[in-house]
Amino acid sequence: MALAAEFVADCPYGPGGLLIDDIVTLDRETSSIVATMPTHSDFPLTRDQRVHPQRHPHHVSGALMIHATGILGFAHAYFLLELRHADGWIGYGTHIHNARFRRMGRIGPPMTLACTATAVRRIKGSILARYKFRFEQEGDLVYEGDQSALWSRVPTS
DSSP states (O other), X not given: XXXXXXXXXXXXXXXXXXXXXXXXXXXXXXXXXXXEEEEOTTSTTTTTOOOBTTTBOOOBOHHHHHHHHHHHHXXXXXXXXXXXXXXXXXXXXXXXXXXXXXSOBOSEEEEEEEEEEEEEEEETXXXXXXXXXXXXXXXXXXXXXXXXXXEEEOOOO
């Protein structure tokens, strides 16, 4: 499904920081979400790369992929945990337990980004979630990670 306007409006980042362009799968049973991310040269950091064909090819920045894990975590919280930023919920990454960049993300072909919550615990009104991430491009594994985030609700005025 294309990104719902309500989701885009609720995101704590504007459209340029959202990075994903489509939600492919939402699965409550497995607590997982799959989205797609375009890979164009106008992304932040990507547009500022000093490209050299042999030493530093044009690519999707690893920092953007880490940011994309936060966006996927937000999408997971929005669609599967039903937490709304507009209702005061916000999440922050707390730990990157494991992060592996298996290959460089290329400019051009979209990436498929998968996020599965492996644990979700309520602690004193907050939610601690642990996520497994897997990013692929044309069937090749680009990134895999194991990360945690804490979701807290602050009163809205």
